[in-house]
Amino acid sequence: MRTQRLAIAAALATLFAAGCGGTAETPEAAPATAASSAPAGPVSLIYWTWAPNMDKIVAVWNQANPDIQVTVSKQAGGDDAAAKFLTAAKAGNAPDLVQAEYQHLPSFIAADAVADIAAETAAVKPEFSAGLWGLVTLGTDAVYAIPQDSGPMMLYYRKDLFEKYGIAVPKTWAEYAEAARIVHKADPKVYLGSFSSKDPGWFAGLAQQAGAQWWSISGEAWKVGINDTATTKVADFWGGLVQEGVIDDQPYFTPEWNKALNNGTQLSWPSAVWGPGVLESNAPKGKGKWAIAPLPQWNAGENFSGFWGGSSTAVSATSKNRAAAVKFATWLNTDPQGIDLLVKEAFVYPASGKGQAALGTPPAYFAESQPDFWQQAATIGASARGFTFGPNVGVTYNAYKDAFDKALQDKSPFSASVGTMQDTTVADMRKSGFTLAQ
Amino acid sequence: MARTRGGAPRSSAPYLFLTPAIVLFLLFLAVPIGYTVHLALRRTRVSGLGLGKGSRREVFVGLDNLRAAVADGELWAGWLRVLGYGALVLVVMLGLALLFALLLDSAYVRLARFSRIAIFLPYAVPGVVASLLWGFLYLPSLTPIGGIDFLSASAVTYSMANVAVWGGTGFNMLVLYTNLRAIPRSYYEAARMDGASELAIALRVKIPMLVPAIILTTVFSIIATIQVFTEPTTLRPFSNTISSTWSPLMKVYRDAFVTGDLYSAAATSLVIAAVSLVLSFGFLRVVRGRAFGESR
Structure with a gap:
């Protein structure tokens, strides 16, 4: 009997040792407690990012900093990247540095990641x-x-086709609606733009422009105001145009939408400063025909914009080399060399003020039609206002997609969808136990 | 080595041989399932703003998550959608697979080998690729077939079923065809001597002999349908008509990775597993007499 058990135990032990080879690194985790103390010897950092050509940028850093070697791990962007980071943090194998979109940062903070x-x-x-x-x-x-x-929003429009249809660049959303009617009447196949039920970030930016505050912190409690007057106004504005049939309801970034941008059946796009990259790849035929203007305003004479997208560099809570990671992140985002590389290699609109001021040559796509692209962008960027994002943006954004999909199908009022977003967000926060101010 | 010690040589061997299987079972089946159950019984509780250290802890909540998962109307609406979709896929796909298998097995077909490969080929195309291919064919401005909006609310179920049928028919056809080839030819000769036509042989000899294989393919297809995820997820960005909870499995994905609620996702997974078990075993129980009673 004893030999029998021993044999089994031995076999099991061998197998477990083989199967769990991955955990052999645990001794390395021991010095984790010495988080921010200066590390001895070369430090290696893992950086999760989806910015194009980040490996080239990091190569420049690695060359100059043999003591802090950064390795780029290329990620898929967007919500998937956020989910992956949260899962990795939960599993205890998060990277040292991570590209964090502003709207996802609060969920990272809330997860203590x-x-x-x-x-x-x-x-x-x-x-x-x-x-x-x-x-x-x-x-x-x-x-x-x-x-x-950062992603301040502006109106991209087809200069040539605006002239063809005899419409001026809309200064207010009322003018935008009027232009939408004129264009669609002139040619039923043509739309001034599209309402996308798949892009909550876009809608959030438009709500910010209108002055919305979806989340705010008052004392020790969260205040959720997604169905505030500003947001409801924005929703009903687009809902009215969609129901009238003068604005398309194709989601953005679909082959269908690309085609419409490319063949001139969609004439404008309220988008962010990173728009040129999208237009260049999705609507190559429009090169030299698109121009930019400030977003239409809610009241004549106002000057506001919002943000769509934009990201930051965060250091993971479990990083053993916090000081080194912060040093790299600081260089990347504030050093003239880092910013210059970001602009040239990764095509980002830098968050740093100095970086924005240094931008000169317009994107090739706009070289003819908008040579002062960056100057315009800077003026518009100065007028952009944002809001605090809450700890469960994923829930809210998902509710946006489902609720607006449903509104488009059922032809129900868009303000009801905003109400659904509010209710879903509040219910989720309540379920988790967040303190809510009412 | 136990033998040299003179212990119980014959009784330790089976355990040794079983060890790999048991370890694999524990590591890759029992432990994950156990962990899912563990997660399903817990939840994070946040205090205050939920920011900073220690504001978030995991607590035991008993059956709360499971209760919420069962009570979620969206999950059952998802089941209904999948039921409609599944009925469509099962009937059309297995019907076509049976038809093709019988045709290929009949004496009349030319180019049998080529046809067999041609029908099977779509199965080799990954589901995501197939959905994208069809998605492009469905988009109104890109489709070569005008006049129909394949992604409208009323058509989207059929459009997705079409992708599944296209991809799955070949595999099921092959399973049925292989079983057909295994039937002794002498049965057909006997039937022919009795004056049976090819059609009569197909209906009264081949299909009855095929019943166990048909049941097998049906069970596989039921399980695949319950787990439908790829087609709706891939087509979702193209259209306004597929919600993030269109199928039960999509809801699990959404809970776990979009809204970051692993606990609800775990609970919903358990509910899905239970429904899968009930449906598959329910089906087997209903047909057991016919299928295995005869073949045994």
Whole structure:
């Protein structure tokens, strides 16, 4: 009997040892407690990002900093990347550095996945506008990331076709609606633009322009105001145009939409400063025909914009080399060399004020039609206002997609969808136990 | 080596041989299932703003998650959608597979080998690729077939079923065909001597002999249908008509990776597993007498 058990035990032990080879690195995790103390010898950092050509940028850093070697791990962008980081953080194998979109940063913070780097970043705070800085502090004393790029919104439009249909660049949303009617009447196949039920970030930017505050922190409680007057106004504006049939309801970034942009059956796109890259690849035929203008305003004479997208560089809470990671993130996002590389290689619109001012040559796509692209962008960017994102943006954004899909199908009022977003978000926060102010 | 010690030589060997299987079973089946159950019984509780250290902890909530999963109307609406879709796929796909298998097995078909490969080929195309291919064919401005909006609310179920049928028929056809080839030819000769036509042989000899294989393919197809995920997920960005909870499995994905609620996702997974078990075993129980009673 004993030999029998021993044999089994031995066999099991061998197999477990073989099967769990992956955990052999555990001894390395021991010095984790010495988080921010200066590390001895070369440090290696893992950086999750989806910015194009980041490996080239990092190569420049690695060359100059043999003590801090950064390895880029290329990620798929967007919501998937956020989900992956949260899962990795939960599993205890998060990278040292991560590209974090502003709207996802609060969920990273809430999951305790990113480090507070307030002490290390005090010096670079003046580099950024107060609005952007607020996105990485959530209005608290902590700093959870260094802003990398920003996405102030503007109106992209087909200059030649606006002339053809005899419409002026709309200064207000009322003029935009009027232009939509004129264009669609002139040619039923042509639309001024499209309402996308798949792009909550786009809608959030338009709501920001209107002055919405979806989340805010008052004392020790969250306040959720997704169905505020501003947002409801924006929703009903688009809902009215869609129901009238003068605005298309194709989601953005689909082959269908690309085709419409490319063949001139869609004449404008309220989008962010990163739009040229999209237009260049999705609507190559429009090169030299698109121009930009500030977003139409809600009241004549106003001058506001919102943000769609933009991201920051965060240091993961479990990183063993926090000081080195912050050093790299600071160089990347505030050093003239880092910013220059970001602009040239990764095509980002830098968050740093100095970086924005240094932009000269317009994107090739706009070289003829909008030679002063960056100057325009800077003026528009200065007028953009954002809001604090909450800890469950994933829930809210998903509710946006489902609720607006449904509104488009059922032809129900868009303001009801905004109500659904509010209810879903509040219910989720309540379920998790967040303190809510009412 | 136990033998040299003179212990119980014959009784330790089976355990040794079983060890790999048991270890694999534990590691890759029992432990994950156990972990899912563990997660399904827990939830994070946040205090205050939920920011900063220690504001979030995992607590035991008993059956709360399971209760919420069962009570979720969206999950059952998803089941209904999948039921309609599944009925369509099962009937059309297995019907076509049976038809093709019988045709290929009949004496009249030319180019049998080529046809067999041609029908099977779509199965080799990954589901995501197939959905994208069809998705492009469905998009109104790109489709070569005008006049129909394949992605409209009323048509989208059929459009997705079409992708599944296209991809799955070949595999099921092959299973049925292989079984057909295994039937002794002498049965057909006997039937022919009795004056049976090819059609009569197909209906009264081949199909009855095929019943166990048909049942097998049906069970596989039921399970695949319950787990439908690829087609709706791939087609979703193209259209306004597929919600993030269109099928039960999509809801699990959404809960786990979009809204970051692993606990609800785990609970819903358990519900899906239970429904799969009930449906597959229910079906087997209903047909057991016919299928295996005869073949045994």
